[in-house]
Amino acid sequence: MNALLALPVGLPVAGAALALLCRRSRPAQRAISTGVLVAVTGVALVLLREVEASGPVAGQIGGLAAPLGITLVADLFSALMLVFASVTVLTVLVYAVGQRGTDVHRGVFHPVYLLLTAGVCLAVLTGDLFNLFVAVEVMLAASYVLITLGATREQVRSGMTYVVVNLLASTLLLVAIGLVYAATGTVNLADLSVKLGDVPGGLRLALALLFFVVLGVKAAIFPLFFWLPDAYPTAPTPVTAVFAGLLTKVGVYLVIRVETLLFRPAFPGPSTLILAVAAITMLVGVLGAIAQNDIKRILSFHIVSQIGYMVFGLGLFSLAGIAGAVFFVLNQIVVKTSLFLVCGLVEHATGTGSLARVSGLARRSPLLAALFLLPALSLAGVPPLGGFVPKLALVEAGFALDRWAVAAAGLLAGLLTLFSMTKIWTGAFWGNPEPAAAGERLQLPGIMVGATAVLVAATLAVGVAARPLYDLSERAAAELLRPDGYVVEVLGR
Amino acid sequence: MSLALAVAAGILVSGGLYLVLQRTLTRVVLGFGLLSHGANLVLLAAGGRAGAVPLVDGRRGMADPLVQAMILTAIVITFGITAFLLALAYRSWQLTRDDQVEDDREDRRIARLATRRGRR
Numbered sequence: 001m002n003a004l005l006a007l008p009v010g011l012p013v014a015g016a017a018l019a020l021l022c023r024r025s026r027p028a029q030r031a032i033s034t035g036v037l038v039a040v041t042g043v044a045l046v047l048l049r050e051v052e053a054s055g056p057v058a059g060q061i062g063g064l065a066a067p068l069g070i071t072l073v074a075d076l077f078s079a080l081m082l083v084f085a086s087v088t089v090l091t092v093l094v095y096a097v098g099q100r101g102t103d104v105h106r107g108v109f110h111p112v113y114l115l116l117t118a119g120v121c122l123a124v125l126t127g128d129l130f131n132l133f134v135a136v137e138v139m140l141a142a143s144y145v146l147i148t149l150g151a152t153r154e155q156v157r158s159g160m161t162y163v164v165v166n167l168l169a170s171t172l173l174l175v176a177i178g179l180v181y182a183a184t185g186t187v188n189l190a191d192l193s194v195k196l197g198d199v200p201g202g203l204r205l206a207l208a209l210l211f212f213v214v215l216g217v218k219a220a221i222f223p224l225f226f227w228l229p230d231a232y233p234t235a236p237t238p239v240t241a242v243f244a245g246l247l248t249k250v251g252v253y254l255v256i257r258v259e260t261l262l263f264r265p266a267f268p269g270p271s272t273l274i275l276a277v278a279a280i281t282m283l284v285g286v287l288g289a290i291a292q293n294d295i296k297r298i299l300s301f302h303i304v305s306q307i308g309y310m311v312f313g314l315g316l317f318s319l320a321g322i323a324g325a326v327f328f329v330l331n332q333i334v335v336k337t338s339l340f341l342v343c344g345l346v347e348h349a350t351g352t353g354s355l356a357r358v359s360g361l362a363r364r365s366p367l368l369a370a371l372f373l374l375p376a377l378s379l380a381g382v383p384p385l386g387g388f389v390p391k392l393a394l395v396e397a398g399f400a401l402d403r404w405a406v407a408a409a410g411l412l413a414g415l416l417t418l419f420s421m422t423k424i425w426t427g428a429f430w431g432n433p434e435p436a437a438a439g440e441r442l443q444l445p446g447i448m449v450g451a452t453a454v455l456v457a458a459t460l461a462v463g464v465a466a467r468p469l470y471d472l473s474e475r476a477a478a479e480l481l482r483p484d485g486y487v488v489e490v491l492g493r
Numbered sequence: 494m495s496l497a498l499a500v501a502a503g504i505l506v507s508g509g510l511y512l513v514l515q516r517t518l519t520r521v522v523l524g525f526g527l528l529s530h531g532a533n534l535v536l537l538a539a540g541g542r543a544g545a546v547p548l549v550d551g552r553r554g555m556a557d558p559l560v561q562a563m564i565l566t567a568i569v570i571t572f573g574i575t576a577f578l579l580a581l582a583y584r585s586w587q588l589t590r591d592d593q594v595e596d597d598r599e600d601r602r603i604a605r606l607a608t609r610r611g612r613r
Binding site for chain 2: 130134141153160163167172174175181182187291
């Protein structure tokens with residue numbers, strides 16, 4: 001079992017080293033990254049089957065027993081995250097290879113991209129609080145390089161904000177881990193889940209909120225989201241797509257993992273504070289999006305808004321709420337990434353993503369319009385697409401616990417999301433093409449369109465397979481709320 | 494926990510935070526140095542009382558080796574990231590001949606729009 005858990009982290013790291021060695025040969029680098037990511041996807045699927053059949057699996061790297069060794073654990077939530085993340089990373093890699101100019105920067109793109117994957121996989125699989133810090137740092141260090149890949153003026157400016165904000169959050173995370181260690185004398189998540197039960201209630205709540213704030217910066221929760229819409233739009237499109245789809249979702253994953261596994265006793269019922277933060281995040285994000293005029297910026301603000309829904313599910317601390325949040329995270333990974341990939345296609349074909357300068361794209365490329373419309377409607381939560389089910393589940397869970405205000409905020413934010421998607425649709429896709437370009441068909445590279453189409457198909461598949469996926473999310477939520485199986489598997493007692 | 498460690502960590506963190514909030518990039522980089530030292534001291538303090546050299550003979554009363562391992566890892570990570578931050582600051586200076594964080598142009602545009610509407 002050890003090997004299966006270590007492979008999603010080990011393979012990309014080894015691949016990164018190998019890709020760095022053959023930095024002069026682009027075909028070799030592409031073969032290495034594609035091969036590694038296909039393998040990781042395969043391992044993730046096997047792991048999901050294993051976990052689905054027989055509950056959480058744990059492995060000790062280095063052979064030391066649990067509270068001391070380096071623990072890797074996969075439960076249903078992390079296995080699901082791993083599958084969705086690896087599929088997304090693989091598709092975006094194919095897209096990046098198809099886009100001329102993305103992976104040429106002195107052979108740096110492929111190794112760093114693989115390291116990013118390793119960081120994401122480790123963050124999802126780790127069973128150790130300090131290892132979690134290391135995973136987040138690996139992921140972020142790779143993202144710092146990717147976001148400033150071109151070293152242009154815009155990228156350096158926004159990259160600086162991104163790096164500084166995230167470094168500050170990382171330092172605070174380190175302090176938070178130190179405080180937890182001082183209170184309990186362990187950093188193993190399963191061990192902490194037991195020992196934090198004996199810590200005085202006030203201290204436990206303080207630690208829980210400290211982690212909520214620190215990981216909230218990574219997840220872009222209000223009021224800590226301001227760095228995101230500033231930094232993401234300037235990076236190359238494949239990079240923005242994978243950041244939008246994965247990095248903030250990993251942040252949300254960590255928030256959910258820490259607050260349920262470690263600090264479950266600190267939240268006996270729905271937390272009004274977390275729910276209020278969720279409602280504001282949903283509304284502020286979507287209102288910010290409405291003010292924007294550039295497709296990438298609109299979508300970046302939507303990332304923030306959608307994070308609010310996931311936090312809403314967590315804040316309810318009920319089975320239905322967390323199941324909705326888990327499903328929401330998974331759906332968002334594919335939907336957000338495919339929207340950014342389509343936006344990249346628009347920029348690639350027309351040279352700009354500004355709504356003032358693009359119009360009539362539906363006439364010039366009906367396929368592109370369809371590729372945008374499906375995930376856009378899914379994002380807004382229009383049935384029968386994938387985005388509808390988790391949103392419905394969340395709102396129902398909110399009503400079930402009489403949290404009317406936050407559920408209403410969710411519905412309002414959904415309506416405004418539809419409005420702002422319509423804004424992109426009418427601005428860029430409807431209407432007549434500019435006279436200069438009228439009648440001319442768009443030139444789109446086949447590989448990029450193919451990769452985008454695969455991901456859009458995945459968003460449709462989420463809608464079609466909503467029932468089994470919701471059942472899985474519900475089981476994952478049940479494991480999160482009653483982590484006995486997880487603790488026994490890790491500690492062996 | 495020793496008072497000296499707590500006070501030192503507090504001074505380092507407050508100094509670091511002050512520097513990080515400046516607009517000048519070199520100060521931001523220096524601020525991070527201080528801030529991460531402060532965090533490392535907190536970790537050290539989390540290990541409890543000072544003791545003998547760890548793991549030499551396994552007697553009672555030795556210092557906690559785990560926090561030292563964690564601090565070492567944190568130092569390595571901070572070192573790498575600080576190097577990257579310096580490179581980024583240098584690149585920024587190359588491009589703008591200035592050591593300040595720039596404004597976001599798109600953001601300014603929308604802020605201008607908002608003030609104009611407000612006045613009307």
